[in-house]
Amino acid sequence: MSTTAMALPVPFLQARRNQSAHFSVFALLFAETISYFQNRVDSIAELEERLLDLGQQIGRRVLELVWLREKFTRREIDVLGALRFTTTTVWRFLFGKFADSLERVKDKENEYIIVDNTMLFARFISVPTELEGLNCNALIAGIVQGVLTASGFPCRVDAHQAPPADASEYVSRSLFSIRFLPESNHTF
Amino acid sequence: MPIYTVFIINRSGGLIYSAQFQGSQVHPLNECLRLASTLHSVQQISRQVSPVDILDDIGLTSLEAKTFRLRLYQPLTGIQFVAIATPEVTDEILLGILRRLHLLYADYALKNPFYVQDMPIRCKLFDIHFMKLMKPYIANPVE
Numbered sequence: 001m002s003t004t005a006m007a008l009p010v011p012f013l014q015a016r017r018n019q020s021a022h023f024s025v026f027a028l029l030f031a032e033t034i035s036y037f038q039n040r041v042d043s044i045a046e047l048e049e050r051l052l053d054l055g056q057q058i059g060r061r062v063l064e065l066v067w068l069r070e071k072f073t074r075r076e077i078d079v080l081g082a083l084r085f086t087t088t089t090v091w092r093f094l095f096g097k098f099a100d101s102l103e104r105v106k107d108k109e110n111e112y113i114i115v116d117n118t119m120l121f122a123r124f125i126s127v128p129t130e131l132e133g134l135n136c137n138a139l140i141a142g143i144v145q146g147v148l149t150a151s152g153f154p155c156r157v158d159a160h161q162a163p164p165a166d167a168s169e170y171v172s173r174s175l176f177s178i179r180f181l182p183e184s185n186h187t188f
Numbered sequence: 189m190p191i192y193t194v195f196i197i198n199r200s201g202g203l204i205y206s207a208q209f210q211g212s213q214v215h216p217l218n219e220c221l222r223l224a225s226t227l228h229s230v231q232q233i234s235r236q237v238s239p240v241d242i243l244d245d246i247g248l249t250s251l252e253a254k255t256f257r258l259r260l261y262q263p264l265t266g267i268q269f270v271a272i273a274t275p276e277v278t279d280e281i282l283l284g285i286l287r288r289l290h291l292l293y294a295d296y297a298l299k300n301p302f303y304v305q306d307m308p309i310r311c312k313l314f315d316i317h318f319m320k321l322m323k324p325y326i327a328n329p330v331e
Contacts, residue, residue, distance in 0.1 A: 027299045034301035124299040126312040131302065 020096065027124050034125075034136060044131060048138040052157075055142015060150045062143060066093050075151075079110075079180060082151045087114055090147055095120055110180040114144065119174040135159045137174050144176055153184035191273040191285075191325045192256065195220070196293065198306045199266040201228035205309045207318065209326040212272070227270060231260060250279055261286035267293070273325070285321065292317050 037050045066089055076082040087099035105111035122136040137159040145157040160175040192212035196205035203224035208214050215223065235247035251258040252275065259282035261269045269286040296314035297303045303311055 024295075024299070027295075031299045031301040038301065124295050124313065126296070126300055126302070126314065128302045128310065 023120065027121075030121055030136075030139075031125070033139075044134045047134065048159075051136070051138040052142035052145065055139040055144075056146035056149070057142075058139075059143040059146020059148075062090060062094065063147045063150045066090055069093070077152075079153055079184060082148055082153050083112055083114075083178070085151075086144060086147050094143070105177070110182075110184075112178045112180075114176040114178065116174045116176075122174075135161055137161075137176070140174070141176050144178065148178070148180075154181040155179060155184060156181065191271055191277065191282075191322065193270075193272040194289070194322070195224050195227075195268075195270040196289070196309065197224045197228050197268040197270065200306065201225040202306065204307065205314075207322070209322070211274075224270075227260070228268060231262065231268065250282075257282070259283060259286060261290065263290055269293075277325070285325070288321055289318070292321065 033054070034047075034051070037047055041047045041050060070089060070093075076085050083102060087102045091097065091099045099114050100117045101115045103113045103115065105113060119137055119140070121140060125136050127134050127136070141157040141159040145155060148155050148157075156179045158177050158179075160177060162173045162175055190211050191209060193209070194205075194207045195203060198204050201224065203221045206217070206220050206224070208220075231248045238246045240246070247262075249260055249262075251260075255275070256272055257275045257277060257279070258270065258272050259279060261283060267290075269289050271282050271286055273282060292314060293309075296311055296317055297309050298305070300311050300313075303309065
């Protein structure tokens, strides 16, 4: 096999940032993904777990793609650097903007929270009362977990919903709490 | 110039969303269902008897009376959006509202994984955005 056949297609790597997928199409795909999983699980927790798994697979690939497209030469070797990379570069790659804030949980060594006030993914989804507590942002939690784990910082990410900061808004804020596992506390 | 009533009727004539606002006589839900399916039948019949075969806007689209104006918007998917308002509300305004309602339906009902197609719409976000859309055209919401 020749080397040119092995190389990644050039347009794929050179795709500009503004060449994004149409949001309506994506929302429909996301909705179908959830209803696909919904028919195959027994509980809300299981559904979230499935979404998290799917997100992890996406996250691993996103990390690679971001690296190739943004032409990074440096690897993040500490937890904070990896987190900043996630909330800025990866976030911009996925959603076209930075995450609204990155906070450290008080009194906890290894826990951080990413806050996003306008999460695109679940914009059209209203969770019915019989499924109260389901958070569709579990997919994004999975992506974050996938990115961080693939960067060498194993962690566990959970998605939470918080009431909007402004009472006139009806889009609730999304929180992603990240708990790093002990083995990610290493130095290179 | 208020809007009295808004219906969304599915392809088989079932009422999947209804809203009634102050100023009109408020019908009980059963009566709304009957009205909706009758309207659906009339629309279908008028489509069948139409002598010209244009895909867009055939059959019953609007109805004018001394005391109210009814506008019906049916996109190609066969779903029907109906609005009843006072006669002062022009046809264009009503059609604009119904088109935006179609947009809301496509976004907040069809892109919601927990909504089953052709079933009554019970989505919180749809309700919120519907009320936002209707706010300039109603006096005081009844329900």
